[in-house]
Every structure is written in structure tokens, then in C-alpha cells.
Amino acid sequence: MERVYSELVGAFAQVLVRARAEAKLSQEKLAERANISTRYVSYLETGERQPTLTILRAVSLGLGLPMSELLARVETALKR
Secondary structure, eight states, rough: OHHHHHHHHHHHHHHHHHHHHTTOHHHHHHHHHOOOHHHHHHHHHHTSSOOHHHHHHHHHHHTTOOOHHHHHOOOOHHHH
């Protein structure tokens, strides 16, 4: 189970970094848009933390992406 967990968190981190870059946002700007701390964005991007549903929603809004799109990208990343 631990391996699956770490792969999922890693895939989310990878997707978040890419999505933020595609949106041309700094960690600071995404944090501001999502109403979370810059440190927490960094934790999410390094896989040190995993998002709750509330954070997932906030991040997706900050990125301008539907939650379903963000999660679909994570699923795709897991298949690689």
C-alpha cells in the first residue's frame, strides 16, 4: 500500500508543477489565487503533503482547471 500511496502523491506533485507552469503562475501567485500558503504549495509540489478535497478544489480554482481535469491528469501520470 505504501508504494501506491507514494506513487499517487508523486503523480499529483508532478501534475501540479506542470499545470502551474502551463498557467504561467509562480508558487506565490497560485497560493494567492487558491488562498493557501506558498509553503503549502511547495509541500504539495514536492510530495511532502497530499491535498485534501478542500485543497484540491482550491488549487484547481487557482489554476483555472476543473477538479476532474486535474485528477484525470494525475491518472494519466500514474499510467506512465
